[in-house]
Amino acid sequence: MTTQTPIDETHIRVCPLCEATCGLEVTVRDGRVRRTRGDRLDPFSKGFICPKGSTLGHLREDPDWLRSPLIKRNGKHEAVSFEEAFDYIEVRMAELLKSISGDERGIYLGNPSVHNPSGSLYLRPMLMALGTFNIFTASTVDQAPRHISSGLMYGDTGLFALPDIDRTDFMLILGADPLESNGSLATAPDWPGRLKAVQARAGRIVVVDPRTSKTAKLADQHLSIVPGTDALLLASLVHRIASQGQIDPGPAGAHITGIEEAVSSLKEFTPERVASHTGIKASVIRDLADELNNADKAIVYGRVGIHTTEFGTLASWLSDLLVIITGNLDRPGGMMFGRSASAKSKTVPGGRGFSLGRWESPLTGEPERNGEFPCATLGQSILGNGDKRLRLFVTVAGNPVLSTPDSSRLDEALKTLDFMVSVDPYLNETTRHADVIIPPPSPLERSHYDFAFSGISLRRVPRWSPPVFDPTGPLEHTILARLTQILRGETQDPDRIDDELLDALLDKAVADTNGPAFQRSTDELRSQVHGAAGPDRILDVMLRVGSDGEGFGANTDGLSLKKLQDNPHGIDMGPLEQRLPNVLKTRSGLVEAAPTELLDDLSRLEARLAQAPVSTTRLVGRRQLRSNNSWMHNLAVLVKGKERCTLHINPEDAAELDISTGDMASVASKVGQIQIVAEVTEDISRGVVSIPHGWGHDMEGTQLQVAAKTPGVNSNILTDGSIRDPLSGNARLNGIEVEISAV
Ligand SMILES: Nc1nc2c(c(=O)[nH]1)N[C@H]1C(S)=C(S)[C@@H](COP(=O)(O)OP(=O)(O)OC[C@H]3O[C@@H](n4cnc5c(=O)[nH]c(N)nc54)[C@H](O)[C@@H]3O)O[C@H]1N2
Numbered sequence: 077m078t079t080q081t082p083i084d085e086t087h088i089r090v091c092p093l094c095e096a097t098c099g100l101e102v103t104v105r106d107g108r109v110r111r112t113r114g115d116r117l118d119p120f121s122k123g124f125i126c127p128k129g130s131t132l133g134h135l136r137e138d139p140d141w142l143r144s145p146l147i148k149r150n151g152k153h154e155a156v157s158f159e160e161a162f163d164y165i166e167v168r169m170a171e172l173l174k175s176i177s178g179d180e181r182g183i184y185l186g187n188p189s190v191h192n193p194s195g196s197l198y199l200r201p202m203l204m205a206l207g208t209f210n211i212f213t214a215s216t217v218d219q220a221p222r223h224i225s226s227g228l229m230y231g232d233t234g235l236f237a238l239p240d241i242d243r244t245d246f247m248l249i250l251g252a253d254p255l256e257s258n259g260s261l262a263t264a265p266d267w268p269g270r271l272k273a274v275q276a277r278a279g280r281i282v283v284v285d286p287r288t289s290k291t292a293k294l295a296d297q298h299l300s301i302v303p304g305t306d307a308l309l310l311a312s313l314v315h316r317i318a319s320q321g322q323i324d325p326g327p328a329g330a331h332i333t334g335i336e337e338a339v340s341s342l343k344e345f346t347p348e349r350v351a352s353h354t355g356i357k358a359s360v361i362r363d364l365a366d367e368l369n370n371a372d373k374a375i376v377y378g379r380v381g382i383h384t385t386e387f388g389t390l391a392s393w394l395s396d397l398l399v400i401i402t403g404n405l406d407r408p409g410g411m412m413f414g415r416s417a418s419a420k421s422k423t424v425p426g427g428r429g430f431s432l433g434r435w436e437s438p439l440t441g442e443p444e445r446n447g448e449f450p451c452a453t454l455g456q457s458i459l460g461n462g463d464k465r466l467r468l469f470v471t472v473a474g475n476p477v478l479s480t481p482d483s484s485r486l487d488e489a490l491k492t493l494d495f496m497v498s499v500d501p502y503l504n505e506t507t508r509h510a511d512v513i514i515p516p517p518s519p520l521e522r523s524h525y526d527f528a529f530s531g532i533s534l535r536r537v538p539r540w541s542p543p544v545f546d547p548t549g550p551l552e553h554t555i556l557a558r559l560t561q562i563l564r565g566e567t568q569d570p571d572r573i574d575d576e577l578l579d580a581l582l583d584k585a586v587a588d589t590n591g592p593a594f595q596r597s598t599d600e601l602r603s604q605v606h607g608a609a610g611p612d613r614i615l616d617v618m619l620r621v622g623s624d625g626e627g628f629g630a631n632t633d634g635l636s637l638k639k640l641q642d643n644p645h646g647i648d649m650g651p652l653e654q655r656l657p658n659v660l661k662t663r664s665g666l667v668e669a670a671p672t673e674l675l676d677d678l679s680r681l682e683a684r685l686a687q688a689p690v691s692t693t694r695l696v697g698r699r700q701l702r703s704n705n706s707w708m709h710n711l712a713v714l715v716k717g718k719e720r721c722t723l724h725i726n727p728e729d730a731a732e733l734d735i736s737t738g739d740m741a742s743v744a745s746k747v748g749q750i751q752i753v754a755e756v757t758e759d760i761s762r763g764v765v766s767i768p769h770g771w772g773h774d775m776e777g778t779q780l781q782v783a784a785k786t787p788g789v790n791s792n793i794l795t796d797g798s799i800r801d802p803l804s805g806n807a808r809l810n811g812i813e814v815e816i817s818a819v
């Protein structure tokens with residue numbers, strides 16, 4: 077008798093869970109993941125992994141990850157076959173679409189849709205088919221201010237100045253905690269290693285945060301700031317440098333207009349005047365400005381903590397302005413623009429520019445910004461305006477009931493829809509309202525390529541990952557394609573959507589006078605396309621006609637899907653490169669340092685400066701390494717250990733309120749009230765409290781067995797959706813006025 081030796085298979089793939097894009101080595105035996113570790117041969121992540129990275133096998137085996145669709149009948153969700161679910165949607169939609177206009181349809185797209193090639197490629201046709209302006213995404217509880225400031229300054233809402241951490245001497249980090257979050261709008265694995273490397277080459281890191289975050293602890297200097305006042309601080313840093321007569325944009329200056337105008341608009345914001353508002357002494361602000369200005373190469377990197385405030389877009393603009401006047405834009409070691417391997421490079425500067433408010437919401441009157449409406453207005457849109465309301469609603473990869481403002485009201489509003497479809501693997505706080513839930517297979521069952529993050533990556537390292545397991549149901553792109561066809565009233569034949577997308581790309585390639593495939597035959601190109609139907613074939617074409625592409629034979633060393641398949645650990649194509657002026661899409665072809673919309677908005681900041689400094693307690697969020705917004709709390713390996721959804725409160729504040737660690741505290745804002753376990757800690761400043769978001773898994777009708785055992789509370793019950801940054805529509809999630817009391 078022979079005993080069979082179990083054989084381990086090793087699979088290399090990129091982790092799709094956060095923006096860091098770490099390479100993983102997944103070992104499989106007998107159809108199960110036995111081990112996951114960082115891929116040491118990955119040229120970008122070099123073996124780095126965080127606790128979430130090793131949970132892809134757990135996600136696949138989570139009994140609550142839906143394997144079949146659910147239909148809601150008589151208030152209860154029942155499992156059905158995929159065919160039955162799609163047929164049911166077809167019948168219900170056909171009926172509804174006949175009687176409702178585009179104004180009564182809407183969609184919410186959540187964060188994981190950006191971490192998935194299906195979302196990057198297949199949502200666009202679905203949005204077109206839905207035929208509505210009612211588009212809501214998680215951007216407006218996140219980085220919308222950055223999109224808007226980039227639109228106004230660079231003419232492109234998707235073009236972000238990225239911190240070239242690996243070559244810098246000085247980093248000013250505001251409102252970001254990459255040691256917990258692993259970074260955002262600056263894709264790079266291993267922030268701890270990268271930040272320590274800055275210090276190891278005698279560079280300095282200054283962190284501005286009301287909490288002594290993990291990143292603040294690593295920093296050389298931590299400045300505690302009053303929440304919501306970063307725009308004031310940033311304006312005063314610009315003021316200080318200007319008042320010393322030291323503005324020098326360096327070589328990038330040739331491509332920038334409006335610096336004088338921008339700087340002179342900030343006359344009010346002296347370090348002396350902003351000091352009492354920010355809680356940072358004028359002398360400290362002056363020293364910080366001088367240090368930033370004197371550093372050879374410097375970065376100003378701000379994220380969620382500065383964007384999700386009332387002055388988010390101003391803060392985003394002012395941080396880039398600071399980079400410009402210190403000569404650090406488009407400069408190695410400063411802030412630079414990324415380049416995606418699957419995109420074509422522009423060859424001339426300039427474009428159509430960017431404008432705000434191209435249309436208005438038929439339901440709330442809210443102006444459009446970057447093609448969408450603020451998700452803080454979703455509840456109000458669903459309820460409508462008397463004439464019209466949202467009747468047909470789709471969610472893809474989103475859990476707005478936990479993740480967006482005024483949660484309790486949104487939860488109620490969702491009950492009034494006529495028909496709701498969710499593409500989501502879980503029956504959670506949002507999808508419990510859906511009439512039909514269609515689950516995609518787990519990430520290990522699909523191929524992967526980061527369309528979104530390769531464009532904002534601090535190194536260009538294209539990597540493609542094959543699926544590790546066969547899918548247990550239709551892949552997400554097929555689900556989206558079928559929904560698209562249902563919305564169009566066509567027969568469900570998802571291959572046709574694939575062909576449509578591919579043909580459109582090939583048509584564009586042969587018409588592109590500067591491209592490698594100009595005037596070739598599309599039939600000939602199509603016969604050469606490599607990869608499985610779906611995102612892979614499309615990726616192959618995008619890579620091949622992209623700026624480093626194989627060009628369908630024109631450049632045999634160039635990129636293609638085949639080349640990525642032959643290099644499973646990825647291909648390192650080097651650090652960020654200088655890209656001005658060709659990347660710019662402004663009408664002027666220049667960086668607009670002083671956009672009118674932003675100068676106009678400064679009056680609001682001046683008004684704030686004229687008011688008394690805030691005296692009420694302010695609530696801020698915090699991220700935790702073992703969590704991921706609202707959706708990974710159902711994995712026991714991640715939620716085990718001590719309670720993490722706690723109220724952080726400073727010892728002196730706690731003593732005054734007679735609150736000790738472990739006590740229940742009440743937190744009340746203008747719009748809601750919650751009770752939560754207190755955790756007294758020196759890691760938060762006086763007058764500030766912190767609660768992580770994404771918790772509150774104790775709602776009826778969900779199926780999250782593990783999460784329900786440690787539900788935590790939903791901090792967004794406290795978020796007032798009516799307070800938004802006006803230019804971007806982004807909700808204020810940080811700096812919320814609250815009252816704390818012992819229970
Ligand atoms: N108070 C406060 N609120 C915040 C924040 C904060 O800092 N403070 N942060 C905000 C930010 S930055 C963001 S991005 C948002 C996030 O908010 P959302 O974008 O709504 O994301 P999640 O709440 O994480 O919900 C993700 C959903 O996607 C599903 N999902 C997971 N993987 C897949 C997949 O492969 N395909 C599909 N179709 N679905 C999938 C999950 O089951 C879950 O339902 O939250 C915001 N909310």
Ligand SMILES: Nc1nc2c(c(=O)[nH]1)N[C@H]1C(S)=C(S)[C@@H](COP(=O)(O)OP(=O)(O)OC[C@H]3O[C@@H](n4cnc5c(=O)[nH]c(N)nc54)[C@H](O)[C@@H]3O)O[C@H]1N2
Nearest residue numbers: 251252253257303304379380381699700701703704705810
């Ligand atoms: N572990 C984990 N990682 C994640 C996520 C997650 O939920 N968990 N979510 C992912 C997503 S969707 C995103 S967008 C990124 C976000 O990544 P980051 O932007 O790094 O987000 P946070 O860790 O929330 O850091 C925000 C910091 O801002 C501080 N802050 C709050 N208010 C203010 C203020 O007014 N001024 C200043 N200066 N600071 C303030 C908070 O104390 C906090 O330390 O993380 C991603 N990675």
Ligand code: SF4
Nearest residue numbers: 091094097098126129
């Ligand atoms: S840091 Fe992000 S990409 Fe890297 S392993 Fe963790 S979750 Fe995955």
Ligand SMILES: [Mo]
Nearest residue numbers: 187214218219
């Ligand atoms: Mo986010």
